Amino acid sequence: MPTTPYLLVDAARMRLNIRRAAELARQAGVSLRPHVKTHKSPDIARIQLAAGATGITVATIGEAEVFAAHGFDDIFIAYPVWIDAPRARRLADLVGRGVRLAVGVDSVEAAGQAGRMLGGAHLAALVEVDCGQHRSGVDPAGAGSVAAAAQRGGLEVRGVFTFPGHSYAPGVADRAAQEESDALARAVGSLADEGITAAVVSGGSTPSLAHSDLSVLTELRPGVYAFGDAQQWELGVMSPERIALTCRTTVVSHAGGRLVLDAGSKILGADRASYATGHGRLPAHPDARIVQLSEHHCVVDLAGSARPDLGTVVDVVPNHVCSAINLVDLLHLDDATGPASWPVRARGHNS
Amino acid sequence: MPTTPYLLVDAARMRLNIRRAAELARQAGVSLRPHVKTHKSPDIARIQLAAGATGITVATIGEAEVFAAHGFDDIFIAYPVWIDAPRARRLADLVGRGVRLAVGVDSVEAAGQAGRMLGGAHLAALVEVDCGQHRSGVDPAGAGSVAAAAQRGGLEVRGVFTFPGHSYAPGVADRAAQEESDALARAVGSLADEGITAAVVSGGSTPSLAHSDLSVLTELRPGVYAFGDAQQWELGVMSPERIALTCRTTVVSHAGGRLVLDAGSKILGADRASYATGHGRLPAHPDARIVQLSEHHCVVDLAGSARPDLGTVVDVVPNHVCSAINLVDLLHLDDATGPASWPVRARGHNS
Numbered sequence: 001m002p003t004t005p006y007l008l009v010d011a012a013r014m015r016l017n018i019r020r021a022a023e024l025a026r027q028a029g030v031s032l033r034p035h036v037k038t039h040k041s042p043d044i045a046r047i048q049l050a051a052g053a054t055g056i057t058v059a060t061i062g063e064a065e066v067f068a069a070h071g072f073d074d075i076f077i078a079y080p081v082w083i084d085a086p087r088a089r090r091l092a093d094l095v096g097r098g099v100r101l102a103v104g105v106d107s108v109e110a111a112g113q114a115g116r117m118l119g120g121a122h123l124a125a126l127v128e129v130d131c132g133q134h135r136s137g138v139d140p141a142g143a144g145s146v147a148a149a150a151q152r153g154g155l156e157v158r159g160v161f162t163f164p165g166h167s168y169a170p171g172v173a174d175r176a177a178q179e180e181s182d183a184l185a186r187a188v189g190s191l192a193d194e195g196i197t198a199a200v201v202s203g204g205s206t207p208s209l210a211h212s213d214l215s216v217l218t219e220l221r222p223g224v225y226a227f228g229d230a231q232q233w234e235l236g237v238m239s240p241e242r243i244a245l246t247c248r249t250t251v252v253s254h255a256g257g258r259l260v261l262d263a264g265s266k267i268l269g270a271d272r273a274s275y276a277t278g279h280g281r282l283p284a285h286p287d288a289r290i291v292q293l294s295e296h297h298c299v300v301d302l303a304g305s306a307r308p309d310l311g312t313v314v315d316v317v318p319n320h321v322c323s324a325i326n327l328v329d330l331l332h333l334d335d336a337t338g339p340a341s342w343p344v345r346a347r348g349h350n351s
Numbered sequence: 352m353p354t355t356p357y358l359l360v361d362a363a364r365m366r367l368n369i370r371r372a373a374e375l376a377r378q379a380g381v382s383l384r385p386h387v388k389t390h391k392s393p394d395i396a397r398i399q400l401a402a403g404a405t406g407i408t409v410a411t412i413g414e415a416e417v418f419a420a421h422g423f424d425d426i427f428i429a430y431p432v433w434i435d436a437p438r439a440r441r442l443a444d445l446v447g448r449g450v451r452l453a454v455g456v457d458s459v460e461a462a463g464q465a466g467r468m469l470g471g472a473h474l475a476a477l478v479e480v481d482c483g484q485h486r487s488g489v490d491p492a493g494a495g496s497v498a499a500a501a502q503r504g505g506l507e508v509r510g511v512f513t514f515p516g517h518s519y520a521p522g523v524a525d526r527a528a529q530e531e532s533d534a535l536a537r538a539v540g541s542l543a544d545e546g547i548t549a550a551v552v553s554g555g556s557t558p559s560l561a562h563s564d565l566s567v568l569t570e571l572r573p574g575v576y577a578f579g580d581a582q583q584w585e586l587g588v589m590s591p592e593r594i595a596l597t598c599r600t601t602v603v604s605h606a607g608g609r610l611v612l613d614a615g616s617k618i619l620g621a622d623r624a625s626y627a628t629g630h631g632r633l634p635a636h637p638d639a640r641i642v643q644l645s646e647h648h649c650v651v652d653l654a655g656s657a658r659p660d661l662g663t664v665v666d667v668v669p670n671h672v673c674s675a676i677n678l679v680d681l682l683h684l685d686d687a688t689g690p691a692s693w694p695v696r697a698r699g700h701n702s
Contacts, residue, residue, distance in 0.1 A: 002701045059647045082603045136604040253487040267701045270621040296410045350618045351354045
């Protein structure tokens with residue numbers, strides 16, 4: 001193992017999390033298309049496919065390129081890509097390499113632009129709808145117009161998708177899942193009004209996964225579920241015993257009676273949701289909280305628990321696993337029978 | 352230029368910021384040892400040395416290794432490194448390669464450990480003192496005991512240092528600078544009581560730089576000053592016209608009447624200080640605020656300013672430049688006469 005801080009994957013827990021979600025999808029007869037922005041690792045995505053995933057979801061063209069270069073041939077860029085000439089060339093190149101490729105569109109104008117740049121180029125589109133997060137995504141009633149514009153432009157319209165990101169708050173996952181299925185059902189109706197069939201009705205987030213209405217959805221796209229993180233722990237979605245990724249740290253200072261670890265925002269990530277109780281959690285000290293976060297230090301309030309000595313190794317669960325993994329080039333493994341690490345090959349491929 | 356999002360350096364502004372700080376140090380007769388964790392780029396550190404910096408500051412052994420491999424031979428790891436056997440080997444290797452190397456120590460125990468591992472190995476130490484941030488750093492009154500323990504262990508005690516990180520709040524920079532010089536002066540006295548001379552009295556942060564008491568300090572270690580960021584803008588430390596790094600983004604959605612850009616926490620960083628008014632700022636729309644941040648999207652409230660069309664390129668100033676740069680492999684340049692980009696060679700070298 002390297003010197004701390006580094007990210008460590010509990011491979012057995014990760015495989016169990018992956019199998020559980022695959023089983024949920026299989027039993028409901030829906031597709032699972034994991035969002036690989038969480039881990040950006042072809043090694044892990046292969047485990048997800050082997051467990052039954054039908055393809056992968058990415059956030060950027062750059063991520064699609066990395067995964068295509070590693071043999072992945074069914075990729076959905078779940079993002080309202082604005083397709084200018086350089087992006088059109090990159091997308092056409094992926095299609096030309098045999099990738100079954102889809103992108104998100106959320107406006108008539110973007111659909112028209114996509115058609116002008118890539119109409120007839122075997123690019124598929126899914127219409128993104130807003131189910132309550134109020135980020136990107138058209139109102140469900142407008143989905144049919146966007147789909148029709150995409151179809152007129154020569155794209156294959158595969159269906160509709162949403163991200164119930166507003167499930168990331170305490171006690172709202174069931175309501176967010178209800179709003180997700182309501183919005184998707186309305187969007188399917190809006191496409192039908194235009195004579196367009198939504199073969200794919202895609203949603204899902206890790207907090208809302210257990211609540212998804214799988215009589216409406218045909219596809220789930222969670223990402224975090226493979227690992228969990230302090231957010232899922234604090235939302236009550238995953239117990240600490242299921243969390244499969246930690247940051248291994250060392251106690252470097254007891255200054256002022258404090259506990260200072262050698263992990264900061266440059267490996268844990270600086271994400272802190274409004275409901276978070278701190279900057280990460282310590283499985284061995286469940287009542288402790290990270291009360292101060294710098295780039296290379298965190299200060300822990302142990303809440304009365306015995307203070308580890310200088311030099312002690314302490315594990316921290318990051319608040320948001322996607323952000324933490326995006327800060328490292330390697331994920332280290334505790335599995336003596338497998339490889340020592342997995343490369344985070346699509347790290348930093350933001351564009 | 353690549354497709355958005357990417358980080359763009361205004362090289363002329365950066366050079367001016369670098370020259371201004373060098374001039375401040377030169378006029379006061381103190382040393383400038385920039386913290387290169389901000390940019391992690393040997394190309395930029397060379398510009399800082401050419402402007403008059405006497406050496407560099409890093410946060411980790413890994414950063415020291417990268418800069419040493421690029422020819423830097425005077426490096427201070429301003430961090431209370433816990434020196435176990437693997438770290439001792441790496442530090443000894445750096446010294447063996449001719450690097451004039453120093454580390455931070457902030458306890459008698461850590462100083463003893465450093466001495467046991469590397470006593471007599473030509474490693475220097477500076478005693479870290481807490482001047483009010485309450486992170487790492489011994490109380491100034493205890494600095495002499497730590498210095499004595501380091502000296503007994505066979506380390507060369509070079510002096511004392513602090514980081515006035517509590518200067519990162521509105522209207523407190525002058526007070527933080529006063530606390531910095533008070534703490535350092537007390538630490539110097541504590542070393543003197545042990546018969547140890549503090550040749551180096553090191554401090555400085557970008558917000559407090561103009562307030563530093565250069566009759567006490569002999570060395571300044573700011574990092575952010577080369578670029579600035581939205582934090583410095585909102586603290587009133589640097590006007591937007593001086594900020595030398597932006598994230599170039601594209602408008603990807605107008606869903607719900609919103610303005611959505613293709614930059615999120617995976618390139619801007621998720622840092623949001625308590626005083627921050629949003630997740631970053633837009634120089635072309637000074638009243639606008641980034642009100643929602645995801646991994647690959649940000650939602651902007653334009654505060655009445657005209658909404659840019661889909662596909663428009665919009666520049667965003669990240670809240671914290673150190674975190675943003677640590678997310679990319681290349682810094683792109685607007686300078687037609689120079690290179691197209693600088694590699695962020697020490698990116699991710701957390702350990």
